[in-house]
Amino acid sequence: MKKQSFSALPTVLCFALVIALGLILHLSFADRDYSENENRYLAQAPRFTLKALFSGGFTADFEDYITDQFPFRDSWLDVKSRAERLSGKTENNGVFFGKDDTLISRFPQPEEKSITAGIAAVNALRENTGIPVVFALVPSAAEVWKDRLPASADTADQAALIRRIYEGVDAATVDMLSALSSHASEDIYYRTDHHWTTLGAYYGYAATAEALGLTPQPKESFRPVTVSDSFFGTVYSSSGVRWVKPDTMERWVPDSGVTLTRYDSPEGTVSPVYDESRLEVKDKYSYYLGGNVSRAVIETGHGGGKLLVLRDSYADCELPFFFAHYAEIHVLDLRYFRQSVSEYTSGEDFDAILVSYSLSDFLSDPAVALMGT
Amino acid sequence: MVFSSLLFLFFYLPAVLLVYYLVPGKWRNLWLFAVNLVFYGWGEPVYVLLMVFSIAVNYAAGRLVAAHRRKGRLILALNAVINLGLLFFFKYYDFLAGTFGLPVLGLSLPIGISFYTFQNMSYPIDVYRGDAEEQRSFIRYGTYVALFPQLIAGPIVRYKDIARQLTERKETLEQFASGALRFCAGLAKKVLLANNIGALWDVYKALDPASLSAADAWLGAVAFTFQIYFDFSGYSDMAIGLGRMLGFDFVENFNYPYISKSVTEFWRRWHVSLSTWFRDYVYIPLGGNRKGKGRQLLNLLIVWCLTGIWHGASWNFLLWGLYYAILLILEKLFLYDRLRKAPAWLGHVYALILVIIGWVLFSVEDLPSCALYLRSMFFGGGGLISGTTLYYLRSFGPSLVIMVFAATPLPKKIFERLPEGAGRILRPVLTLCGLLLSTAYLVDSSYNPFLYFRF
Numbered sequence: 001m002k003k004q005s006f007s008a009l010p011t012v013l014c015f016a017l018v019i020a021l022g023l024i025l026h027l028s029f030a031d032r033d034y035s036e037n038e039n040r041y042l043a044q045a046p047r048f049t050l051k052a053l054f055s056g057g058f059t060a061d062f063e064d065y066i067t068d069q070f071p072f073r074d075s076w077l078d079v080k081s082r083a084e085r086l087s088g089k090t091e092n093n094g095v096f097f098g099k100d101d102t103l104i105s106r107f108p109q110p111e112e113k114s115i116t117a118g119i120a121a122v123n124a125l126r127e128n129t130g131i132p133v134v135f136a137l138v139p140s141a142a143e144v145w146k147d148r149l150p151a152s153a154d155t156a157d158q159a160a161l162i163r164r165i166y167e168g169v170d171a172a173t174v175d176m177l178s179a180l181s182s183h184a185s186e187d188i189y190y191r192t193d194h195h196w197t198t199l200g201a202y203y204g205y206a207a208t209a210e211a212l213g214l215t216p217q218p219k220e221s222f223r224p225v226t227v228s229d230s231f232f233g234t235v236y237s238s239s240g241v242r243w244v245k246p247d248t249m250e251r252w253v254p255d256s257g258v259t260l261t262r263y264d265s266p267e268g269t270v271s272p273v274y275d276e277s278r279l280e281v282k283d284k285y286s287y288y289l290g291g292n293v294s295r296a297v298i299e300t301g302h303g304g305g306k307l308l309v310l311r312d313s314y315a316d317c318e319l320p321f322f323f324a325h326y327a328e329i330h331v332l333d334l335r336y337f338r339q340s341v342s343e344y345t346s347g348e349d350f351d352a353i354l355v356s357y358s359l360s361d362f363l364s365d366p367a368v369a370l371m372g373t
Numbered sequence: 374m375v376f377s378s379l380l381f382l383f384f385y386l387p388a389v390l391l392v393y394y395l396v397p398g399k400w401r402n403l404w405l406f407a408v409n410l411v412f413y414g415w416g417e418p419v420y421v422l423l424m425v426f427s428i429a430v431n432y433a434a435g436r437l438v439a440a441h442r443r444k445g446r447l448i449l450a451l452n453a454v455i456n457l458g459l460l461f462f463f464k465y466y467d468f469l470a471g472t473f474g475l476p477v478l479g480l481s482l483p484i485g486i487s488f489y490t491f492q493n494m495s496y497p498i499d500v501y502r503g504d505a506e507e508q509r510s511f512i513r514y515g516t517y518v519a520l521f522p523q524l525i526a527g528p529i530v531r532y533k534d535i536a537r538q539l540t541e542r543k544e545t546l547e548q549f550a551s552g553a554l555r556f557c558a559g560l561a562k563k564v565l566l567a568n569n570i571g572a573l574w575d576v577y578k579a580l581d582p583a584s585l586s587a588a589d590a591w592l593g594a595v596a597f598t599f600q601i602y603f604d605f606s607g608y609s610d611m612a613i614g615l616g617r618m619l620g621f622d623f624v625e626n627f628n629y630p631y632i633s634k635s636v637t638e639f640w641r642r643w644h645v646s647l648s649t650w651f652r653d654y655v656y657i658p659l660g661g662n663r664k665g666k667g668r669q670l671l672n673l674l675i676v677w678c679l680t681g682i683w684h685g686a687s688w689n690f691l692l693w694g695l696y697y698a699i700l701l702i703l704e705k706l707f708l709y710d711r712l713r714k715a716p717a718w719l720g721h722v723y724a725l726i727l728v729i730i731g732w733v734l735f736s737v738e739d740l741p742s743c744a745l746y747l748r749s750m751f752f753g754g755g756g757l758i759s760g761t762t763l764y765y766l767r768s769f770g771p772s773l774v775i776m777v778f779a780a781t782p783l784p785k786k787i788f789e790r791l792p793e794g795a796g797r798i799l800r801p802v803l804t805l806c807g808l809l810l811s812t813a814y815l816v817d818s819s820y821n822p823f824l825y826f827r828f
Binding site: 007008009010011012014015016018019020022023026053054056059062063066067070073076077079080081083087088089090091093150151152153154240 | 378379380382383384386387388390415416418419546547549550551553554557569576760761763764765767768769770771772775797801804805808809810812813814815816817818
């Protein structure tokens with residue numbers, strides 16, 4: 001009897017040690033504000049109030065806090081994504097493990113109302129401003145790089161969605177899908193990020209320029225410069241996958257003579273077109289035009305007219321290609337811009353409006369509806 | 374609070390166990406009573422009062438029955454009215470109001486009310502029948518009803534089974550070790566198997582049931598069949614394991630239900646504590662099989678309709694109960710005897726197919742969708758097979774193989790055959806690996822529901 005009771009001791013000690021260590025380590029580590037790997041702010045200890053307790057808010061927040069601040073969080077995520085792959089899964093957290101170390105997010109089937117709302121917004125923009133609109137929707141890698149996805153991967157048909165939206169709008173549309181698909185064998189998207197690369201953006205630019213009535217500059221006229229070879233993007237973050245190589249980022253268009261003014265405040269600040277400081281942090285894509293801002297004005301130093309761009313972040317690495325064609329490019333981000341678009345255009349004399357969105361943002365960002373204001 | 378959360382595993386549990394084993398034996402029930410309320414109140418800060426009220430009513434009923442045995446039946450009837458009234462109000466009122474066009478209240482369902490109401494009601498009945506002594510201590514009684522391991526999703530522990538353990542239980546090292554291993558096994562079942570395959574069922578549930586291919590419809594139904602088993606039996610394992618860590622011995626709740634050769638056998642192996650409860654407190658008091666064949670079949674029908682709606686206030690649960698009532702009656706009349714003479718594989722196929730169809734009735738709550746789903750299973754709304762099937766078969770194939778294996782007694786048998794030394798090392802090591810891997814999945818958890826919390 002005595003002997004038996006001791007044989008159970010190692011099990012008891014191991015179990016007790018594991019569950020006690022969680023608590024001890026949590027208490028002994030300082031809370032982190034931000035996760036570089038996941039590219040997001042982590043939940044912090046919630047403030048206790050009786051009201052929050054009885055509404056259930058406190059307990060829910062507390063559990064988020066523990067999960068986000070769990071000791072060695074990044075390593076646990078790594079273990080989980082590897083275990084998923086080992087068990088035969090070809091995706092984790094909605095990200096497919098594609099061929100050639102490519103991580104590709106699933107494209108969810110959008111709700112019907114976001115399609116109709118998007119179409120209505122573009123048409124209202126055309127009506128309210130009276131300025132010619134060129135409309136470019138960029139498909140995600142899940143469509144263009146289909147052949148890198150696992151066989152029969154379950155993801156929405158973006159070609160059909162773009163076709164439907166284009167049929168509904170009264171604007172010159174840009175066939176981005178063909179422009180990109182014909183170069184699908186090249187590195188036109190990042191393997192670890194949801195954006196296109198500068199190369200992909202070039203092909204997008206060439207197709208868009210034609211729709212704007214411009215002659216695109218030939219590819220050979222540019223001299224690509226590698227600005228980073230250690231870029232891990234947003235898809236890397238959400239996938240939990242830690243076994244892939246980093247991406248390389250390039251700059252094609254020089255910025256000499258170009259002035260970028262970012263209006264974070266009404267006065268605006270002159271800022272670098274390529275923000276070198278961003279290459280030191282996780283969110284390296286913000287290198288192009290310095291990241292999100294409600295309004296920016298680019299004076300290119302070249303001759304030509306004025307272009308208004310309503311955009312999402314895909315446009316950031318594409319816009320430098322337009323420097324040679326316009327004297328002034330105004331860039332609005334409708335998520336932050338708090339003025340009506342038609343009011344803004346009435347004070348300026350734009351030659352054209354370019355609406356440039358990724359299909360994904362166009363269908364999921366509620367701010368798209370503000371175009372028609 | 375749920376067991377499969379980092380909060381429970383790494384904060385609540387170590388704190389509860391530490392204090393539990395530091396304080397002297399006579400304080401342990403009080404400590405458990407207090408932490409039970411924290412456990413329940415964590416997710417339901419308001420309804421904890423309802424639970425305490427329910428405990429108080431049944432505690433009083435038990436004492437009254439003991440003191441006035443001659444008026445026992447009256448007291449039990451009144452007590453049943455209060456208990457079932459509360460259960461009806463919170464669980465079924467909105468459903469009936471919606472059906473008959475009355476105003477709907479929209480109250481959320483107090484977690485575990487179906488479980489603790491049944492546990493509570495068993496006590497005064499056991500006292501009246503002389504199966505258990507009255508419990509004078511309110512704390513002890515409250516500790517029994519609200520005991521956090523089985524509070525919100527069973528097993529439904531009857532008072533008479535646990536009465537003695539409330540006063541004289543002896544915690545031992547072996548019991549703690551076996552409890553810890555059982556708990557980890559249950560956690561792994563829940564987090565690594567049920568959540569995993571549940572994600573597949575979620576994919577299919579969201580698709581249009583009319584246009585599913587036959588293979589997709591079956592794959593979805595099989596996914597749910599595994600999800601609900603590993604989810605619920607994993608929960609029971611965790612409950613039983615936690616009970617052992619605290620010195621309690623709970624009844625077993627599952628006995629490899631999917632290896633059954635008949636529906637009758639399935640229900641002897643699935644959620645045993647619920648079937649037992651209905652048998653002891655409804656079927657037998659109604660006369661059971663002692664009042665002739667006709668009466669017995671009627672009793673079966675009543676019990677299974679009740680079992681159906683116990684699972685939820687919705688027509689599909691009633692239908693699910695009726696479905697089993699009919700199958701069990703058919704088996705009772707002639708089928709069971711024939712199945713016993715038939716080859717074993719036939720019984721397995723028969724039982725499994727009927728159980729899988731049963732889970733479709735259970736999980737697709739909207740009746741028209743449920744009918745379409747069944748039609749797709751048998752007539753292939755979208756053909757025989759699709760690209761989606763292939764993708765998910767490949768993604769979940771290895772998991773499905775593991776689940777088939779894990780749903781049989783084979784893993785247990787293999788462990789028992791190991792040489793003693795190897796087993797003694799391998800079992801804890803594997804179990805702890807399961808605990809660590811489950812932790813990794815919980816840290817990355819976006820998907821972690823407990824199916825039986827709705828009941």
